[in-house]
Amino acid sequence: MTATSHPEPVVEAAGLHRRYGPAGDTGFDAVRGLDLAVRRGEVFALLGTNGAGKTSTMELIEGLAVPTGGSVRVLGHDPYRDRAAVRPRIGIMLQEGGFPGDLTVAETGRGWAGLTSGARSVDEALDLVGLRGRRAVRVKQLSGGERRRLDLAIALLGRPEVLFLDEPSTGLDPEARAAVWRLVCALRDEGTTVVLTTHYLEEAEELADRLAIMHAGRIVATGTVAEVIAHRPARITFELPERSGPYRTLALPPLPAAEVTADGRRITVRTDALQDTLTELLGWAARHDVRLDALDARSASLEEAFLAIAAEAAAATPETIGSTR
Numbered sequence: 001m002t003a004t005s006h007p008e009p010v011v012e013a014a015g016l017h018r019r020y021g022p023a024g025d026t027g028f029d030a031v032r033g034l035d036l037a038v039r040r041g042e043v044f045a046l047l048g049t050n051g052a053g054k055t056s057t058m059e060l061i062e063g064l065a066v067p068t069g070g071s072v073r074v075l076g077h078d079p080y081r082d083r084a085a086v087r088p089r090i091g092i093m094l095q096e097g098g099f100p101g102d103l104t105v106a107e108t109g110r111g112w113a114g115l116t117s118g119a120r121s122v123d124e125a126l127d128l129v130g131l132r133g134r135r136a137v138r139v140k141q142l143s144g145g146e147r148r149r150l151d152l153a154i155a156l157l158g159r160p161e162v163l164f165l166d167e168p169s170t171g172l173d174p175e176a177r178a179a180v181w182r183l184v185c186a187l188r189d190e191g192t193t194v195v196l197t198t199h200y201l202e203e204a205e206e207l208a209d210r211l212a213i214m215h216a217g218r219i220v221a222t223g224t225v226a227e228v229i230a231h232r233p234a235r236i237t238f239e240l241p242e243r244s245g246p247y248r249t250l251a252l253p254p255l256p257a258a259e260v261t262a263d264g265r266r267i268t269v270r271t272d273a274l275q276d277t278l279t280e281l282l283g284w285a286a287r288h289d290v291r292l293d294a295l296d297a298r299s300a301s302l303e304e305a306f307l308a309i310a311a312e313a314a315a316a317t318p319e320t321i322g323s324t325r
Ligand SMILES: Nc1ncnc2c1ncn2[C@@H]1O[C@H](COP(=O)(O)OP(=O)(O)OP(=O)(O)O)[C@@H](O)[C@H]1O
Pocket: 020, 021, 028, 030, 048, 049, 050, 051, 052, 053, 054, 055, 056, 057
């Protein structure tokens, strides 16, 4: 099943607001008029700087908190007021599961399975996250990465139609992260809608059908990865030969619509017209018999787009502080 075969939104937010503390100057608006639509069967990633409001937004969508303004619908229901209708159909992996440390992995799973209608077997859920071999271990004895995987197993127990993952691979080693990515793809292929937050841009690049970048409680960019990075300058890097012998008077040609910076012999060219600039540069190199060492040409990455978008958003709202981790 693909996102395009079921295009109707399963998550819809309109003008969503969340305020912490009292109205007036002493309160804090963490979510400030957010519109969002997640389609059935897609993986949607919510990105943003620290404190951008991702978790605050996820909690509203998950029905764990009530908005101070605007509306949110999950599977056609208000997730806070109609939680009895929504909860059985969604799975939530919080940043901290907070399960009692003295219970074993299997006991924790059985406890949650008992509260979940139509639950998978505990062993099946543990298998999905590679934790079956740890079923007899107490939760407090699990590593941080294993705890994240237990959080995910619990979220998967009820075969959710919509799965919410708050930073699912934080603390996982590269192998476990790759396994979680494969699992998310497999769930999507079975028709599960996945909404996740992440600080790992390669995770969003790998998994997300569409994404939104938040800053200071608002969405500042949204679309597919290709749409978000479109119109961001591509980059060409290379090293020029020493300015000696035949290259004594070497100077780069004019490169229209490109910005050139030099760090010694290392040159970086940013351009909105990658093919034209590269053609110009390679023609010049061929005519002058110049070898461009370590030549690399690539479109903007999601990371570059994210950093640029976050910097633009921060410049537009200078009162907010956000790192671009
Ligand atoms: N209970 C609270 N009371 C007051 N302010 C809060 C509370 N919870 C969060 N905030 C503030 O709301 C803003 C958004 O926080 P939130 O946790 O939603 O951001 P985030 O994008 O998930 O951040 P991170 O990437 O660091 O997890 C932050 O400035 C945070 O300090």
